[in-house]
Amino acid sequence: MQFITKINSRYYTELADTETKKFLDKLGDKSTSPEAYRSVMFKLGVKLGNSILKSINSQSNVYLACTVEDADFLAKGILTTLEPKVSKLAFACFWNQRFSPFEINELKVAPILKKYQEPVNNDIVQYLIVIKSIISGACVVRTNLTNLIQKIEPEKILIAAPVIYKTAEEKLRSEFNKDIYSKFEFFYFAKDSTRDDQGIVLPGIGGSVYERLGFEGQDEKNRYIPEIVKSRRHKLVQKIYTG
Template identity: 65%
Template sequence: MTRTYSEFANESIKVLLNTLADESSAPELYRTTMVKLGMALGDVILAQISHEQCNVYLACTVEDADFLAKGMLLRLEKQLPNVAFACFWNQRFSPFEVEDITVAPILRKYQEPSSAVNYLIIVKSIISGACVVKTNLINLIQNIKPENIFIVAPVIYHKAEEKLRNAFEQSTYDKFRFFYFAKDNQRTSKGEVIPGIGGSVYERLGFQGQDDKNRHTPEIVKSRRKLISV
């Protein structure tokens, strides 16, 4: 097992990553750590983009909305004039029980309207097989034509970047930039990255599995929906 760190991972970030990897970390600590990592990733992104007249679109999955994505939004919305948001509920499974083949159809989504998008940011707690990111990105770019696509996570699997690029035409993957704190090169027989984020993010965040998180509506979605409807 080998973990490598990116240029963005200082000692404080490594402590947060170790908290995620520690299977004894309680759900409340895990959630707080995800928010902090989201804020740190937000700072990384802000250093990469032009702030003037900049339209940013942030997309996440339902389990990350109130934690990792919330942390990023806290940072982005303090500095940027226009940040739109989308949240996806995905059902990830392996057809015919073939672990190497996974799909992640969208059960429902919350998607805010936006005009021209300079930066589309896809944030996820961990990117391993990349099927969820691929599915949601395909859906987004049907309506959004971003100039740049940032794929962001605290931890990624070392083959994830190549696998995701291979799923798109060159005109799309040329827009990709990956931002992460740690890259791991080992997975279990069930496909779980080691040390990754310490297991299944659903249970670590306090959900009772995939079905439970897909019944959940994040607070961030509720509050933003109210603002739009006013």
């Protein structure tokens, strides 16, 4: 990834145009309402989707995976952009519970509470795309990716987020063997190098994504069933029963 500008502790990549930077500023603005925040996340998803489209074969089978809080916003933007342009797109959504054993941030884990995962049957998956609103310690991405590659053997693994922390790429690669991390390609608009005492990346995406999106913390977001999951699950069930 090539960096083209630096402002304070943030590096912008070549993928971040002027409009994208304004969107990121909107996320960082504490006065941005949850409704506006959700809208910006969707628009950033569209931007990421367009960036990914320039780097993949449009005749490919794609598997797109996200977390529950990102599903109806960031992930929907990427999915809306990619699905009409690729041969086939399957989707997975994970509900993770993040916590720190012994209250040590660097030891954070994110077990999967439940998941929605569409089958690939015997299809070859050219691109597995793992989406996250921000990647810092990478525990959620690591957990979900580990689960996915037990059933999917992609040719390439694309990790996509609007913002990542400066050590995120190295941290994530260190969690996997070379035969896995050699498939990684990262797509992001900004890399930040500062975190506060609670481990929140600054400016990052303006704090905890759960609250910024309008959820009352982690427990509520884990009770949420995204509209995109409801819709795709309904279509999948219909397809199974109609043959």
